[in-house]
Amino acid sequence: MPRFPKPPEGSWTQHYPELGTDPVSYEDSITPGFYEREKEAIFKRAWLNVGRVEQLPRKGSYFTKDVDAAHASIIVLRDRQGQVRAFHNICRHRGNKLVWSDDPKQDTAGFCRQFTCKYHGWRYGLDGALTFIQQEGEFFDVDKSRNGLAPVHCDVWAGFIFVNFAREPEQSLREFLGPMVTALDGYPFEKQTARFGYSTTIHANWKLYMDAFAEFYHAPVLHAKQSPEKYSTAAQQAGFEAPHYQIDGPHRMVSTSGVRFWEMDTELVKPMEILTRSGLFGPWEQIGLGEMPPGVNPAKCDPWGLDSFQLFPNFVILIWSQGWYLAYHYWPTSYNTHVFEGNVYFVPATGVRERIAQEMAAVTFKEFALQDSNTLEATQMMLETRYIDRFHLNDQEILCRHLHKVVGEWVDDHEGARK
Amino acid sequence: MSALLPERFADLEPFAAKWCLPTEHERYGMRLASTTEEMQAFYDAVVPRAEEAMAHLEGLAFDALPEDATNLLHLLYSMVQVSFPVEVWRQPRVPDSGSSSFDCLVEPVP
Numbered sequence: 361m362p363r364f365p366k367p368p369e370g371s372w373t374q375h376y377p378e379l380g381t382d383p384v385s386y387e388d389s390i391t392p393g394f395y396e397r398e399k400e401a402i403f404k405r406a407w408l409n410v411g412r413v414e415q416l417p418r419k420g421s422y423f424t425k426d427v428d429a430a431h432a433s434i435i436v437l438r439d440r441q442g443q444v445r446a447f448h449n450i451c452r453h454r455g456n457k458l459v460w461s462d463d464p465k466q467d468t469a470g471f472c473r474q475f476t477c478k479y480h481g482w483r484y485g486l487d488g489a490l491t492f493i494q495q496e497g498e499f500f501d502v503d504k505s506r507n508g509l510a511p512v513h514c515d516v517w518a519g520f521i522f523v524n525f526a527r528e529p530e531q532s533l534r535e536f537l538g539p540m541v542t543a544l545d546g547y548p549f550e551k552q553t554a555r556f557g558y559s560t561t562i563h564a565n566w567k568l569y570m571d572a573f574a575e576f577y578h579a580p581v582l583h584a585k586q587s588p589e590k591y592s593t594a595a596q597q598a599g600f601e602a603p604h605y606q607i608d609g610p611h612r613m614v615s616t617s618g619v620r621f622w623e624m625d626t627e628l629v630k631p632m633e634i635l636t637r638s639g640l641f642g643p644w645e646q647i648g649l650g651e652m653p654p655g656v657n658p659a660k661c662d663p664w665g666l667d668s669f670q671l672f673p674n675f676v677i678l679i680w681s682q683g684w685y686l687a688y689h690y691w692p693t694s695y696n697t698h699v700f701e702g703n704v705y706f707v708p709a710t711g712v713r714e715r716i717a718q719e720m721a722a723v724t725f726k727e728f729a730l731q732d733s734n735t736l737e738a739t740q741m742m743l744e745t746r747y748i749d750r751f752h753l754n755d756q757e758i759l760c761r762h763l764h765k766v767v768g769e770w771v772d773d774h775e776g777a778r779k
Numbered sequence: 780m781s782a783l784l785p786e787r788f789a790d791l792e793p794f795a796a797k798w799c800l801p802t803e804h805e806r807y808g809m810r811l812a813s814t815t816e817e818m819q820a821f822y823d824a825v826v827p828r829a830e831e832a833m834a835h836l837e838g839l840a841f842d843a844l845p846e847d848a849t850n851l852l853h854l855l856y857s858m859v860q861v862s863f864p865v866e867v868w869r870q871p872r873v874p875d876s877g878s879s880s881f882d883c884l885v886e887p888v889p
Contacts, residue, residue: 554887555885555886555887556803556883556885556886556887557883557884557885557886558882558883559882559884560879560880560881560882562879585867585868585873585874585875586867586873587867588866588867630862630866630867631826631866632858632859632862632863632866635826635830636859702881706887708887709887710841710842711837711841712833712836712837712841712852713833713837715841715887716833716856716859718887719855719856719859720859722886723803723859723860726807726881726883727863729881730872730873730876730879730880730881731873731874731875731876733876733879733881734875734876734877734878734879735875737877737879
């Protein structure tokens with residue numbers, strides 16, 4: 361008997377019949393040529409989140425971002441009117457990377473009134489306009505007004521800065537995000553500015569890590585050694601079921617039920633969790649964030665644990681019931697490598713106990729992520745042997761099924777449209 | 780050498796030079812560079828004093844902690860860091876994490 365009711369079709373997967381229930385292929389994760397197709401069909405067409413407005417605190421603030429999967433490097437900045445804008449990070453003169461410090465392969469951030477190319481000193485304003493050419497008289501018919509920085513489509517939703525590398529995006533950002541995601545409007549992301557930021561290079565395809573955090577079926581098994589034995593044994597016997605799944609266009613989400621650790625027997629909880637009153641699910645003292653918008657916990661699960669929203673293609677917002685959130689980004693660098701960025705956000709602590717609870721939650725998050733990362737390399741390695749090419753997914757893994765399906769559709773649509 | 784910690788916590792002074800570390804990168808690195816026995820000794824010393832340490836820090840303005848109090852806070856962060864190997868794994872790294880890494884680049888201060 362399922363612990364939570366399933367849709368009338370009998371399963372979450374069959375509730376979305378276009379997904380099918382057959383075993384799936386991960387050919388899309390082990391083929392160099394397919395990554396090249398994803399670059400064109402997905403990363404140069406979809407809206408990509410590259411940061412948050414808090415990274416641009418004042419007029420003239422900027423950061424750079426290399427997006428390998430779109431073969432791009434951009435400058436994201438706040439202009440003199442306070443508007444967030446993005447430009448390709450290339451000087452009009454000889455094609456030098458315009459903004460970088462020390463190592464041109466590393467992203468950078470800072471504050472300035474204008475950008476000056478390190479090579480020959482051409483200057484650009486915060487609106488992208490070319491304002492100065494060194495020894496301008498030596499040139500032949502350069503019209504400064506037509507040689508500003510090349511703009512990148514840029515828009516902001518809920519404080520998240522998105523860019524789109526298409527010449528003309530097929531949808532506005534809000535249309536692209538759709539009703540499920542935009543129902544998060546009003547969630548106080550902007551109050552949660554205390555950030556623990558992590559980064560790592562993963563030797564696996566970006567979609568395999570998306571898959572890892574798209575299902576919690578793995579949690580009682582892979583992470584068993586994170587908890588006291590008694591808890592792990594009970595968790596494994598119970599298995600994992602989510603009370604709610606939802607799919608909207610290319611995006612998907614899962615809600616999980618909450619665990620009241622503070623009501624548990626002390627043998628089931630680690631001593632440090634009791635001491636800090638915190639753990640994997642966050643601080644035990646719920647942080648009051650006010651009334652939640654309808655997009656949060658849409659099925660009104662009670663007790664509610666978290667909502668994990670997977671925004672196509674490579675961005676996850678994970679909202680915890682305890683009043684904090686995570687953001688994940690998976691930036692492909694080849695068919696079998698990517699950079700994973702994980703950010704843990706809290707309302708800034710005003711006291712020591714709050715801050716120590718945050719430390720405990722952040723350290724716990726890292727330890728779980730380390731186990732997840734390592735497993736991915738083992739998966740990539742074996743998928744690439746190709747001795748087995750079809751794999752089973754259960755109903756709790758519906759979101760993995762959806763991601764690979766959507767990726768295939770975007771590639772087919774793009775290539776079909778070009779024919 | 781002058782004391783790193785507030786006088787009331789002089790008993791923790793032997794652990795201060797090693798564990799009063801301001802960044803997660805340093806604390807995690809120290810954990811990997813330590814034996815379980817070393818971490819157990821630190822854990823056994825600091826855990827019984829943790830409640831008193833938090834109460835002491837609560838009596839100060841959190842956004843303007845003096846240096847010795849900041850050191851004490853960093854010592855508590857290290858206590859959190861070593862609790863994982865001490866309480867469950869009996870080894871510095873989380874089991875089944877092989878060569879994977881997860882670098883902390885930004886964290887709240889203090």
